[in-house]
Amino acid sequence: MYSSWRLLNLSPNNQNSTSHYNAGTWGIVQGQLRPLLAPRVYTLPMVRSIGKTMVQGKNYGPQITVKRISTRGRKCKPIFVQIARQVVKLNASDLRLPSRAWKVKLVGEGADDAGGVFDDTITEMCQELETGIVDLLIPSPNATAEVGYNRDRFLFNPSACLDEHLMQFKFLGILMGVAIRTKKPLDLHLAPMVWKQLCCIPLILEDLEEVDLLYVQTLNSILHIEDSGITEENFHEMIPLDSFVGQSADGKMVPIIPGGNSIPLTFSNRKEYVERAIEYRLHEMDRQVAAVREGMSWIVPVPLLS
Structure with a gap:
């Protein structure tokens, strides 16, 4: 092999x-x-491909500017946002370096980026992502409910779907690609199902259960509700849902299929409801994942991740 x-x-x-x-x-x-x-x-295919596409003879890539010190009462934008807006406009081939993909110039600070400033800003960007300063990541539902596995892990925010958000997800992919190429892992604690999606590994129900145990238990109880003596007559007395809506990873109630708000949930179609709800949750981050993979493809051969 x-x-x-x-x-x-x-x-x-x-x-x-x-x-x-x-x-x-x-x-x-x-x-x-x-x-x-x-x-x-x-790892051999990836290592060889990275070596053949590496920019040689440079210590760092293009220069970008970052402002961390507020002036005249104006609050600075998150470092992640500042760098993202500049990097996505650069030429991808200029970023494939073995160390610093770009050089950071700090506005109003005397530090010269000999490598330390680049690393520091990467660390600060990871902190901004996990603390919610930048709203691309959300804690796993298990973290919110304090049950099950992966309470310390994060998911992509399915509600972050504006063009600005998708641009930022693309930059997150660039960061991941840089981390792979420079062999400096990002301090991001993503849930296993996120990594599987980034590698195009199909998700299954167990992947959802590992990040949202209570929701999977709720769906199972709806599917097998007859075991509790519930019939068509008293179905709506026990189930608080009356249409094809379900809970998103961020806790919001959303239609699980187009027009789901107007499709009644009944005892007879509960199996279809559960199937649709699971399908929705397994694919609700597809747009965000696609944007991240697009960014990664700037730096590393993404097909080899699969």
Whole structure:
């Protein structure tokens, strides 16, 4: 495998291939066989590709400016926002450096960026993301409810879908790509399901349960409500929902299908409701994930993550 991986078709569209040479590769693409691969096998394609696309002969990339000190009572914008708006306008090929993808000039401060300022701003941006100063991330529902796993993990904010938000998610992807290329991990504590989506690994119900235990339990109780003696006659007395709406990861009640507000939830269609609710939750961050992957593709070969 180590010496012949280039002969394998690892495309996500390979599911229906009939070639004997591709037998079993779908398990690698889907993730079932990944734990069986040694690190030197699955990292080799990425390492070689990064090496071939590395900018040589430069210590740092383009210069950007950051203002951290407020003046005349005006509060500075978050560092993440300041840098994002500048970096997304740069040429992607200029950022593929082994160390500092860009040089930071601090407005009103005497520090010269010899590497420390770049690292400091990366740390500050991660703190802004996890403290809610920049609203791209939200705590997992398990964290809010103080139950289950991943209470210290974060999800992409599904409500952050404006053009400005998607631009910032793209920059977050650039940051992740820089972290991979420079071998300096970001201090971000994302939930496992987020990493799976970034690697195009399909999500399953257990992934949702790991971040929102109470919601999955609620859906299961609706699906098997007849076990509690509930019938069609007293269904709405026990279930507070009357239409195809469900809880988003950020706690808001949203239609789980187009026009869901006007589709009644009944005893007879509860199975469809549960299926639709799960499908919605497994894909509610798709736009944000796509924006992050677009940003990552500026810096690293994203298909190799899959």
